[in-house]
Amino acid sequence: xxxxxxxxxxxxVFYRGLRGYVHAVDNVSLDIMRNEVLGVVGESxxxxxxxxxSILRILPKSARIVKGSIMFDNIDLAKAPxxxxxxxRWRRISYVPQAALNALNPTLKIVDHIxxxxxxxxxxxxxxxxxxxxxxxxxxxxxxxxxxxxxxHELSGxxxxxxxIALGLILDPExxxxxxxxxxxxxxxxxxxxxxxxxxxxKINITMVFITHDIAIEADLxxxxxxxxxxxxxxxxxxxxxxxxxxxxxxxxxxxxxxSLIGSVDEMKxxxxxxxxxxxxxxxxxxxxxCPLATDICRRKEPPLIELxxxxxxxxxxxxPEEAKKVERQ
Amino acid sequence: MSAPxxxxxxxxxxxFPIRKGFLGPxxxxxxxxxxxxxxxxxxxxxxxxxxxxxxxxxxxTIAGLYRPTAGEVLFRGKNIWRLSSSEFMIYRRxxxxxxxxxxxxxxxxxxxxTILATPLKxxxxxRTRSELVERVSKxxxxxxxxxxxxxxxxxxxxxxxxxxQRVVIARAISVNPKLIVADEPITMIDVSLRxxxxxxxxxxxxxxxxxxxxxxxxxxxxxxxSAKGGGRIAVxxxxxxxxxxxAEEIIKxxxxxxxxxxxxxxxVPDPEISRKKKPIQLRxxxxxxxxxxxxxxxxHDRCPFYIEGLCDxxxxxxxxxxxxxxxxCWRVIKR
Numbered sequence: 001x002x003x004x005x006x007x008x009x010x011x012x013v014f015y016r017g018l019r020g021y022v023h024a025v026d027n028v029s030l031d032i033m034r035n036e037v038l039g040v041v042g043e044s045x046x047x048x049x050x051x052x053x054s055i056l057r058i059l060p061k062s063a064r065i066v067k068g069s070i071m072f073d074n075i076d077l078a079k080a081p082x083x084x085x086x087x088x089r090w091r092r093i094s095y096v097p098q099a100a101l102n103a104l105n106p107t108l109k110i111v112d113h114i115x116x117x118x119x120x121x122x123x124x125x126x127x128x129x130x131x132x133x134x135x136x137x138x139x140x141x142x143x144x145x146x147x148x149x150x151x152x153h154e155l156s157g158x159x160x161x162x163x164x165i166a167l168g169l170i171l172d173p174e175x176x177x178x179x180x181x182x183x184x185x186x187x188x189x190x191x192x193x194x195x196x197x198x199x200x201x202x203k204i205n206i207t208m209v210f211i212t213h214d215i216a217i218e219a220d221l222x223x224x225x226x227x228x229x230x231x232x233x234x235x236x237x238x239x240x241x242x243x244x245x246x247x248x249x250x251x252x253x254x255x256x257x258x259x260s261l262i263g264s265v266d267e268m269k270x271x272x273x274x275x276x277x278x279x280x281x282x283x284x285x286x287x288x289x290x291c292p293l294a295t296d297i298c299r300r301k302e303p304p305l306i307e308l309x310x311x312x313x314x315x316x317x318x319x320x321p322e323e324a325k326k327v328e329r330q
Numbered sequence: 331m332s333a334p335x336x337x338x339x340x341x342x343x344x345x346f347p348i349r350k351g352f353l354g355p356x357x358x359x360x361x362x363x364x365x366x367x368x369x370x371x372x373x374x375x376x377x378x379x380x381x382x383x384x385x386x387x388x389x390x391t392i393a394g395l396y397r398p399t400a401g402e403v404l405f406r407g408k409n410i411w412r413l414s415s416s417e418f419m420i421y422r423r424x425x426x427x428x429x430x431x432x433x434x435x436x437x438x439x440x441x442x443x444t445i446l447a448t449p450l451k452x453x454x455x456x457r458t459r460s461e462l463v464e465r466v467s468k469x470x471x472x473x474x475x476x477x478x479x480x481x482x483x484x485x486x487x488x489x490x491x492x493x494x495q496r497v498v499i500a501r502a503i504s505v506n507p508k509l510i511v512a513d514e515p516i517t518m519i520d521v522s523l524r525x526x527x528x529x530x531x532x533x534x535x536x537x538x539x540x541x542x543x544x545x546x547x548x549x550x551x552x553x554x555x556s557a558k559g560g561g562r563i564a565v566x567x568x569x570x571x572x573x574x575x576x577a578e579e580i581i582k583x584x585x586x587x588x589x590x591x592x593x594x595x596x597x598v599p600d601p602e603i604s605r606k607k608k609p610i611q612l613r614x615x616x617x618x619x620x621x622x623x624x625x626x627x628x629x630h631d632r633c634p635f636y637i638e639g640l641c642d643x644x645x646x647x648x649x650x651x652x653x654x655x656x657x658x659c660w661r662v663i664k665r
Contacts, residue, residue: 043520156616185549186380189596191609213521216550217596220604239601255599257522259550261581262598265557270526274490 004031005020005207006055006093006129006176011068011078013050015061020279024063026048026231029305030313033174037201037208039239041215041254043235046228048211052153052177054078055209056095057085072175090121093175094116094166098183099161104152110163111148116169129170136166139203152233158189162196169206172291182217194221224311230276230286233305237312247314250287285316297324334407336508336541337392337425339367342401344387348476348621361387361570366648367540369509370377374532374561376544376552380592382617383566389511389532393425406561408498411439422618423453426502430514434493436486442470443482443498447625449504463551469500472537473530492523496530513545518563535559549596553581560656568620572646587633608636627660635661 013025025047032038042048053059055070057077070077071091097103104113110282111130134144142161152160161181168176178197182190197208198221201296218239226236227248238311246252251281253271260268265266271289276282285303290293296316303317317324340366345358362384369375369392377385392395392641394410397566402409405421406562415420429435436445446466450456457464473496475481475552486494495515502510512531528551534540543553555579556563562575567588573586591610598604611640612632624631630641640660648658657663 043522059410144589158615187549187592187595188380188612188615191597191614193595193608209421214503214597215521216599219599219601220597243599243601254522257525258524258556258599259528259548260598261549261553261593261596262600262603264398265554270529271522272526274492274523 002033002036005034005072006032007069007071008032008051008055009071011070011071012053012066013047013054014064014066015050016062016064019179021277023231023281024278025054026281027068028231028233029068030208030226030233030236032149033207033224035173035205035207036100036223037197038211038222039218039225040209040228041200041218041225042210042228043213043275045230045278048228049179050231051228052095052179052209052211055177056089056093058089058095058300064329077111085122088175090117090168090173091123092173093177094168094171094173096164096176096178096179096181096183097181098180099157103164104160107153109148110150110152110155113163113167114148114170120172121171123171131194132170132172133166134201137162137167139200140166142166147200156189157185157275158192161193165193165197169200169204175209177206177211180213181210183212183214190217197221197265203204214258215254216260227254231279232286233315234287234313235314235316237308238310238312241312247308247312247319248287248316249291249293249318253290253292293318297328301327334371334404336371336406337367337369338364338404338407339388339392340402340404342388342391343368344384344391344396344400345399360623361389361620363623365569366570367564367571371541372506372535373541374535374544374556374559375542376442376546376556376561376563377566378546378549378552379564379566379583380547380617382568382620384569384620385545385566386546386620388566389427389513392509392543393427393511394422395427407476414429421425423505424508426505426507428498428502428510428512428515428516429663432491432498432518433486434492435498438486441483441485442466442489444492445486445497446470446501446504449501453496453505455505456468457493467503469504470501470597472534473497473500474499474526486505491519492527495519497528499527499530499534503538503540506538507540507661509541511543511545515544516551517546524551525554527556533558544638549581551579557581565592566639568618568623568626570658572629572658573656574620574648575652579652579655583655585651585662586629586659587635587661588629627658637661 009029011025011028015022017025040048065078115126116134136142142162166296222239223238225242229232229250234250254270257271271290282289286300286301288298297317303315304321305313305315334588344362347356349356365498379385415616443466447462450465455594456462470478470481475496546552552563563577563580564571573589584593594609614632626644627646628644630636646660647660648656649663650656
C-alpha cells in the first residue's frame with residue numbers, strides 16, 4: 001500500500017506585490033507518496049515552484065505562508081521553527097534547481113561545492129562526502145576525476161545539471177524536488193537526463209517531485225501527475241489516466257495545446273484567452289474565463305477538490321453535479 | 331525562365347574569429363559552413379536544430395544582419411551586398427525579424443501606439459495623426475489585440491508575454507514585408523498560448539502572402555508550423571543542413587541518423603508511446619566544436635551507423651532521395 005511521505009493540506013501562499021497580494025498558491029491539498037515520481041505541471045504563474053519552495057521553506061522574503069500545513073514525518077513544515085527545518089533541509093528533502101550558470105558559484109570548484117554543501121548541513125567528514133560524490137557521479141555518468149576539479153564554467157549545460165542533481169542527492173535525502181531540471185537543455189541532453197533519473201529510481205529508494213511546464217516530460221517520467229493553474233490544483237491522478245482520460249477541461253485543453261510529434265496537427269489547439277491576473281483572480285473557478293464548458297456556477301463559486309475513483313482528484317463542478325445544483329439553489 | 335526566388339542562399343559560409351588567450355592564434359567558429367537554400371514568395375520553411383547548430387546565424391544573415399564570409403544571399407536574384415542603396419532599402423523593408431524575447435524587443439518607455447507608428451512614419455505609409463491611429467488600430471486588430479483602443483496607449487510592461495509578442499509581430503508586418511524571419515518566437519511564451527502565436531503567423535500569411543523562415547529547436551513546434559503552412563523543415567547540424575523536406579515527411583519518415591536520433595528522443599504526451607520509444611544511442615553525447623568540425627560527415631563521430639573509410643573521409647552531399655526530400659548521408663544516398 002503506498003503511503004504519503006509529505007501531505008500538503010489547504011496551503012495558501014501569498015506574495016506581497018506593488019499592486020497587492022499575489023495569490024500564488026491558493027488552497028492546495030495533495031499527498032506525495034513514498035518512492036513515487038510526482039509530476040507537477042503548470043504554466044508560468046501556476047504556483048508550481050512556489051509549492052516546492054514552501055515544502056522546503058525557502059520562499060523569498062516577500063512570500064508568506066498564510067494558511068495550511070505541510071506534514072512530513074510528524075513535522076509541520078509550514079510552521080516548524082528554523083532549527084527543525086535545518087535538520088530536514090537537504091538531509092531529508094533536497095532541491096535541484098534549473099542549472100543555469102548562476103545555480104553554482106563560479107569561483108568554487110565542483111568538489112568544494114559538494115564539501116561545502118554537506119558541511120552547511122552538518123556533515124563534516126570530507127573524505128566520506130567525496131567518496132559519495134564519486135559514486136553519484138559514476139551513476140550520473142560524469143567522470144569524477146575531471147568534474148570534481150572543474151569550475152562550473154568548464155562544464156557543459158548538461159554536465160552542470162547533472163552536478164546539481166548529484167548535489168541534491170549527496171546527503172541521501174528521502175525526497176528530492178527537481179524544478180525544471182531539463183528546461184534549458186537540448187533534446188538529446190534532456191533525453192539523457194530523463195533516462196538517468198529513471199535509472200536512478202531503480203537503483204535507490206527515493207521520492208521525486210518533478211516540476212515542469214512541459215506535460216510531455218511527465219508522460220515519460222512521472223507515476224502520478226498534478227496539474228496546477230493560477231495557484232490552484234486542477235487535477236491529480238495516475239499518469240496513464242491523466243493522458244488517456246483527462247477530466248478537467250484545463251488538463252484536456254493543455255494536452256491539446258502541445259505541438260507534438262504524434263497525432264494530427266489539426267487536433268492541436270491553443271487555449272483561448274490568457275492566464276489570469278493573480279492579484280485579482282477571477283471569482284469562481286479560475287479557469288472559467290477560458291473554459292469552453294463553463295456555466296453560471298463556475299463564474300460564481302469556486303469548485304471544491306472532488307475525489308473520484310483510484311485516488312483521482314479534480315477541481316471542477318462537472319464532477320459534482322449534485323452539489324452544484326445545491327449551490328445554485330442557494 | 332521562371333522568376334527568381336524571393337531569397338536564395340548559395341554556398342553560404344559565416345565564420346566568426348576567436349582568439350584563444352591574449353596572444354593565441356586566431357581561429358574561426360564555423361557557424362554556417364556551406365548552406366544552399368531557396369525561399370519562395372508565401373512559402374514556409376522551418377530551420378530546426380540544437381543550440382549552436384547555426385540556425386540563428388543563418389536567419390540573421392538572410393535578414394542582412396551579418397555579412398557572409400563566403401557565398402551569397404540573393405534577393406530576387408541579386409546579391410544583397412551589391413544592391414544600390416535604394417534597392418537595399420527595399421530589401422530591408424521586405425525582410426523583417428521577430429526575435430525570441432518579446433520583453434527585450436519593445437522599448438519600455440514607449441506606448442504600443444508609438445512603437446507601431448514609428449515604422450509607418452519611417453516608410454511614409456501613414457503621415458497624419460489620424461491616419462496613424464487608424465493604421466495602428468488595424469494592425470492591432472490583425473494580430474488579435476482587440477478592441478484596439480484598449481491597447482493603443484499601453485506600455486509593454488502592462489501586457490502579457492503573449493500580447494507583447496503580438497505587438498512585435500504587428501510591428502514586423504506593418505511595412506508589408508515579403509519575408510519574416512521568426513527566431514524562436516514562442517520559446518518565451520506560456521505553453522497554452524504558443525499555438526495561438528503560430529496560428530496568428532499563418533493567418534497573416536493567408537491575408538498578406540508573407541513567407542516565413544521559422545527558427546526553432548522545438549520539434550513539435552516545427553512540425554505544427556510547417557505542416558499547417560504546407561511548408562518544409564530543414565534540420566541543421568554544425569553549420570550544415572543535413573536533411574530537408576516536407577514537414578510530415580521529415581517527422582514521420584526521417585532518413586538522416588541525426589534527425590532520427592532527435593525524433594526518437596523527444597518526449598510525447600502519451601505515456602504508453604513515450605515509454606515504449608527506444609531512443610537511438612549515439613556513440614558520443616558531446617557536440618564537436620564548430621571550430622574544428624569532424625572531417626567527412628560532421629556527424630560521423632557520433633553516428634551509430636557510420637561506415638568506416640567513407641563517412642569519416644568524404645562529406646556527403648545533400649541529395650534528393652525522394653521527391654522534395656533531400657538527405658546528406660552516405661548510407662541513404664548509396665542505397
